[in-house]
Amino acid sequence: MKQTRRTMCAAAILVVSLVAAINLALPALTTALHPTQSQLIWIVDAYVLTFACLLIPAGAAGDRLGAKGIMLTGLAIFATGSIAATLTQHPTPLIAARALSGAGAAMIMPASLSITVAAHPPNQRARAIGIWSAATGAAGIIGNIGGGLIIQYLPWQALFAIPALIALLLAATIAHLTPRQPHRQATIDPIGTLLLILGCLTLIYAIIEGPETGWTSTPVLSAFATATTLLTSFVLHQLRTPHPLLDPRLFTRPQLRAGTLGVSVLFFGLFALFFVNARFLQETHGFSPVVTGIAILPLVIPMIALSGRPTPPTPAIIGGLTAVITGLAWLAWATTQPYPLYALGLALMGTGMGLALPALSTKIITGLPTEQAGLGSGLNSAARELGSAVGIAIMGTALATSGLRAGFLIVALCVTAGAAPVIHALSKARSGSLGVGL
Template identity: 45%
Template sequence: MPRSHRLILISMCVSLGAVVSAVSSLNVALPDLARATGASTTELQWIVDAYALVFAGLLLPAGALGDRLGRRRVLVTGLAVFGTGALVATRLSDPTPLIAVRAVMGLGAAMIMPTTLSIITATFPPETRDRAVGVWAGVAGGSALVGLLAAGLALERFAWPSVFGLNAALALLGGAMTVRFVPATATEQAPLDGVGAALSALGLGGIVYGFIEGPNRGWTSAIVVGAFAAGVVLLTAFVTWSLRRRQPMLDPRLFTRRGFASGSLSVFVQFFALFGVIFVLLQYLQFVLRYSPLEAGAALAPTALIMIALAPRVPKLVQRVGARSVGPLGLMLIAGGLLIAATMGTDASYWHLLAALIPLGVGMALAAPPATAAIVGALPEDKQGVASAVNDTAREVGGALGIAVLGSVLAGHVGHLGPHTDPLAVVAGFHAALHVGAATLIVGAMAVFFHASHTPYSRSVRRRFPV
């Protein structure tokens, strides 16, 4: 890989890492933040969720905007919004403006994440694109775990604003490298579909809001049911609107293509499991095994290292045996890791945990690159922002649902987590949540296997379909 391409790839991974780590790193800092600001439980939840809600809802419009205005321009703007929001957060001491700032950071993140992948797919030549997509996929998964470790290290010496300081530093570095090393890419000439953008943003926002509020308000509460209903209605309107347009923001007919649909499903299932498992595993490590935030982050680090190291090598394996075999195998390995973790009790050793983390990391590394490649390979170069946004939306919605579902299973056994929580109840809820996650992965692996495209991986990445 030429030096210029390596620098572009590093720039994109730094920017991506800032966005992905912004959720997990803040979760570690919540107890410190609550003590310092006096935030209630509801306010703490929305400090976390305001970011996820805006982020997930605006991914598709932001990806389309990058295709039209220029991906480098949108990426630099997103990094500026994200980094400025993080800097402002370091100076706040009241929960309400902090919630607003996190929403602004979500806007910046929506502009950043899809453009990092679309710049890679539009810039790299076919002979190195496969590996670059693999690197991106590894960083997309591993950064959440690296964020836990980095935040734990910062909190050992500094207060909670240091976590936002890390976000700002990564955004500044990513922006400087993007301006210096990333060339401008071709832009799409079609006008932006404003109605489609609004319908998709509001519809996805409604669905994600329902997932966020469901565990606390109850899945049958009026506001949760209303959010889901509004989301479904708006997304149905989006599909209807898009089918009638000659140049829609996202053509729904793409989901009839086996590779595109199975890739989207695979990404959804992967991050349903990963985000949900990280959430319940952190509770288990801290409330049962009594790990500190730093120890918990360090304990999970091997999974991130495996994902980041192995994912770039997966494309060669897929070229030999096919994405239809490697992707489902990865999902099954993740399920295996969860089932191993589900045998841990109140006195589990770290070696027992490591035995679960290794197949989890290997499985994510095997499943993510072919799924991402199938999605971005289905659209032409001038629509790579939208293709990348579909990949990222599947990831964010899957992650939100994973946290909601597995967190609800844990809460059903434990109730309120606190100093006097019964470790046996946490273990029971932890096991039940992992079994739900493993079952979802197994079903997802079967669906991906039977519906995946038979097109070889190298062709699926390079081929460009008219839309």
Template identity: 40%
Template sequence: MSDALRSNIPTIDVPSSPPQTPVRRSAILTVMVSCAALVFSLGASLNLAIGRISTSALHPSATEVLWIVDTYLVVFGCLLIPAGAIGDRYGRKLAMLAGLACLGVGSLLSATAATVPMLLVGRVIAGAGAALILPNSLALLLHIYPADQKSHAIAMWTAMTGLGGALGNALGGLVMQFAEWQAIFAVSVPFAMIGFLLTAWLAPRQAGHQHPIDFLGAGILMLGIFALLTGLIEGQDQGWASAEVIGSFGAAVLILALFLWSSAKRKHPVVDPRIFKTPGLRAGMLGVTASFIGMYSMFYLNGQYLMSVKGYPPLLAGLAILPLVAVLFWVSPRSVKLARHLGARTVVTVGLALLILGLGLLRLCGPDSSYWLFALSICVVGVGIGLSNPVLSTAIIGSLPPHQAGVGSGINSFAREIGGALGVALFGSLLGTALPSYLPDSLADAPSRAKQTVGAALAYVDAVPALSNQVHVVREAFAGATAQSLLVVMLLLGVATLVVALWYPVSPKEPRGG
């Protein structure tokens, strides 16, 4: 293999801060990646509390439950890129401190909320804090690490953001085993406080650039992303062909087109549309989005499979995905080094292929299969994500100029957020559509609501004595619907992998940036 093919990893050219001791750099790295993991943990842990919230004293409607879960994700997704720009302008440490304060206050409000509106307010504040934390934690790391170690920092940060979702599921299971739903939010408060204090103590101050922030462009971008995420979320509930969903997607296309048009005419846009001509950035965004579609399809499946099909209690269901945590933690830091030897495009392509293979193994998991098949499946998925994501993130961030490291981190984080939302929406819709056709004829007269999820179908069977012998049949039906739905996801990821391989640059002469 030629040297060009071996070294096609973009140079991350973010200027480093005054020299930090290795011990201090390691301490800052630990704090930043832990804060990033907290952001994803808070989003994932709530999935195991949905049932408790639905039957709580808040008495939320089905739509309100949906928005209790998704408000955090929508605000988070809308603000990611503008929040990165704020860090670039006013300093990443200040942005981190503001984000951790908002996350703590929002979590406290959510934990003590006596009404649904107050809970939603808490989720909005926490989501804004998360958006400030995620891109600026990575941008701050790029600021303190020397050039030859920046890729290592990206790999560790990438590993912990992936781990955050898995750890959030485990934490959610632990909390729900012994406490009420409010504890899901309450446990985040001390972690946010500790992160705030350690960031204030350890992180160096950095002067921001003097370019004005394009607030109008940021506002247009946020509206476009809001319309896109609203369509993805409401599609599962309203139906993908409903006027509301089609209108949301149509509005998203028009608003984002307006954003690109207006940004091309501004001297200092929040995102310069010309960066999307860079092959590395396009490949990185598509690859990260595709990998998170696969990972969040798996996360959506895990809880239902482990608890409803295998009968695991919440705590055991959370612990059952810990092998994924271990694999991600071990593989991710080694991916960039491997890419330098084998070529970045090779490592990315193999990683995405392993992700698809892992989802294929998940298709074999049923009510009678061994846990070890499930563990093997999620480990293969973890190897694939651990290999591909750090290299893809390096390509994205390396495509922007040094003073826009926060925006680059925001674009990278936004690709993850969109991938996660698409994964849940796509797989949830596919599974909900396929399951009724796999259910036994004995449930033909069941209400449509009882056929939408395996949990609802099992609850209906349990409530009708004449159907008590159909429990295993319903679980088999879920396995069949899962296999069909995962096949569609695998085919889409296969196409995405081919496009990423075609787009990913094979020359080491990448645009420098960071």
């Protein structure tokens, strides 16, 4: 049981850490490949967006076909994309390789949580989910430190070659040690999947291209209109089809609604920070890549410490969201201050993540029946990655148009707006909902 949990946490850490690690390579990639600002954002977001868009169907596929098989397939695709990234000499094929790796990551992430949940008896699942959540929350910091070491001492291609090797080693371990999971009756909705993927792609395209092309330009307005049409069509299709990929009526459950939106809001703020943190510390404070990776530790230490403490879920979530908002506002002020004051903002954000994330993830998984474990895992991961993708896009566009300080303030306002419906849903949730005891 412990061996399975550790292996699944390692697989999840691998795919999440690469989201953060790429940010440390942006200066090197800019020098080597000369991407435009839009291409630079797509180098980051192609992975995250593909990852996010495929998580829910990948989770359902794990329920239907077996999580172990989906996990091994995902590791193979992830490794293939990573190897392809090492061979690129131009931004466009690098973006395509990143997208392929993201597709593999989408298969790995929900399968890792589904296998973890299945490996534990019901009375230990909250603890297992909390440990998995803490590991994936810390993965961004692991990516920062590991990425910093790689960029400092190795060519940028090593940032993709080393994860490919790790993925292949994990695949061999899982094939040998992890038991197969039972198949369940789950539907892979091809029409719903296509509508969801296309809707998310066009939405993020509009957000990324807005500053460069113009928010009122025909391509951007057309993309927003298309995204609205596609996502509305997805919801209508899910309401009509007898076997929906993700029935929107599930979100009438306050616990599930609070968990999903809350996780998305937290990762929106966290990965908006990751997108600018490495470049800011290197360019403004003159830190090396290694020191930049270490400088994120004020965020990770409280995150790990607090994730290991049993906390009543509602106070933990509200307190955590408040700490993240406060941390973002503090960082906006601290961009012109010495690093120790900037580090205090990081510590506030780490405190918020450590308090709120395990409780929110548990609300998602326990908000669905056991036979929908894969779907719940996919939904939890999709909330993370969609929040991350939009956070990166919003911070990237704010940085290009308004500067770093305004970017932090805009992200803080967005997190505040997202926190309000989370708190409202918590107030409606049934009293005595499951807490998190690690």
